[in-house]
Amino acid sequence: MKVGIIGLPQTGKTTLYNALTRSNVDIHHFGGGEVHVGVIPVPDPRFDYAVSVCRPKKATPATIEFTEGGARIERAERQGQGDKFGTDFFANVRTMDALVLVVRAFEDPAVPLPLGGLDPRREAEAILEELLLADLTVVEGRLERLEKARSQKRQTPAEAAEQQVLEKIKAHLDSLQPVRTLPLTEDEERSIRSYAFVSGKPLILVANVGEDQIGASMPPSLTGLAGFAASQHIPLETLSAKVEMEVAQMAPEEEREFLEAMGIPEAARDRLIRASYAALGLISFFTVGEDEVRAWTITRGTNALGAAGKIHSDLARGFIRAELMAFSDFQEAGGCWDEAKHSGKMRLEGKEYIVQDGDILHVRFKV
Numbered sequence: 001m002k003v004g005i006i007g008l009p010q011t012g013k014t015t016l017y018n019a020l021t022r023s024n025v026d027i028h029h030f031g032g033g034e035v036h037v038g039v040i041p042v043p044d045p046r047f048d049y050a051v052s053v054c055r056p057k058k059a060t061p062a063t064i065e066f067t068e069g070g071a072r073i074e075r076a077e078r079q080g081q082g083d084k085f086g087t088d089f090f091a092n093v094r095t096m097d098a099l100v101l102v103v104r105a106f107e108d109p110a111v112p113l114p115l116g117g118l119d120p121r122r123e124a125e126a127i128l129e130e131l132l133l134a135d136l137t138v139v140e141g142r143l144e145r146l147e148k149a150r151s152q153k154r155q156t157p158a159e160a161a162e163q164q165v166l167e168k169i170k171a172h173l174d175s176l177q178p179v180r181t182l183p184l185t186e187d188e189e190r191s192i193r194s195y196a197f198v199s200g201k202p203l204i205l206v207a208n209v210g211e212d213q214i215g216a217s218m219p220p221s222l223t224g225l226a227g228f229a230a231s232q233h234i235p236l237e238t239l240s241a242k243v244e245m246e247v248a249q250m251a252p253e254e255e256r257e258f259l260e261a262m263g264i265p266e267a268a269r270d271r272l273i274r275a276s277y278a279a280l281g282l283i284s285f286f287t288v289g290e291d292e293v294r295a296w297t298i299t300r301g302t303n304a305l306g307a308a309g310k311i312h313s314d315l316a317r318g319f320i321r322a323e324l325m326a327f328s329d330f331q332e333a334g335g336c337w338d339e340a341k342h343s344g345k346m347r348l349e350g351k352e353y354i355v356q357d358g359d360i361l362h363v364r365f366k367v
Contacts, residue, residue: 053335
């Protein structure tokens with residue numbers, strides 16, 4: 001699953017990318033057009049616990065991919081000019097599964113303030129409006145062609161169904177509401193899947209604050225942004241990308257000591273990684289043993305048969321039953337599967353069982 005980091009220039013996108021991926025991309029090189037891609041583990045204390053008690057030969061965490069640099073926006077040079085969204089911006093965003101929108105909420109003498117001053121809410125609204133308008137342009141163009149086919153009696157039943165869904169989406173966009181907030185049936189979603197609407201992507205807002213604002217429950221400068229995020233039902237994470245990048249370069253022990261000294265219980269980048277994972281509708285289940293402890297990524301709502309197929313196609317083909325245990329029960333038994341099993345914590349489930357986040361799964365199969 002791919003998450004794209006987007007935002008206006010000099011908001012801290014590359015700095016945040018470095019923090020998330022523990023990379024060292026040059027943050028002072030602007031406008032180069034380089035695309036940076038990093039695949040990183042999803043922080044999960046459950047996975048860490050299983051590894052510590054099982055001591056496997058191999059440990060494989062869940063991962064997520066972050067991309068930065070492909071979706072470029074140019075700042076307006078004069079008051080009244082709009083920021084420039086290149087064609088590559090929308091082309092890149094359409095290939096992403098989710099978006100992290102970074103807005104500037106910090107002051108730095110070395111980084112000039114944007115025209116009109118610092119206003120995180122204005123930045124967020126401007127970019128989200130562009131995403132919405134881009135989708136509206138696509139919908140209107142397609143509806144024009146579908147209506148022409150209908151008037152000429154050349155429209156197929158599939159196209160008639162598609163037109164009905166697109167008219168519903170157009171009305172929603174006309175009311176300045178993004179596609180992601182429009183309830184659609186499975187059939188409706190299937191009919192428009194190829195469009196990859198940019199306003200339909202799961203979205204997380206990141207307010208990049210200054211170091212002096214770390215730990216503040218809600219800095220006054222973010223009140224407007226917080227209200228906007230709440231009204232749009234968009235998750236909002238507050239962090240200092242500069243500090244997070246510095247922390248990410250430390251050794252694990254130094255990092256823990258630094259965070260404790262700052263009174264921070266957890267690196268904000270870990271919260272953001274997990275929030276991105278959740279925004280994609282993803283959960284983890286585990287397989288544990290001496291050979292390997294592994295966190296498997298599935299979409300929420302996946303059944304036991306689908307989870308078995310994620311492990312190996314043979315397990316799905318010859319599926320008999322799933323041996324299941326909640327992670328909390330595994331932990332209460334000291335990380336011993338057999339002990340938890342003998343105490344009645346293990347249960348057998350069929351192929352239609354919906355796998356829950358944190359389930360430990362063993363599959364009985366015969367091919």
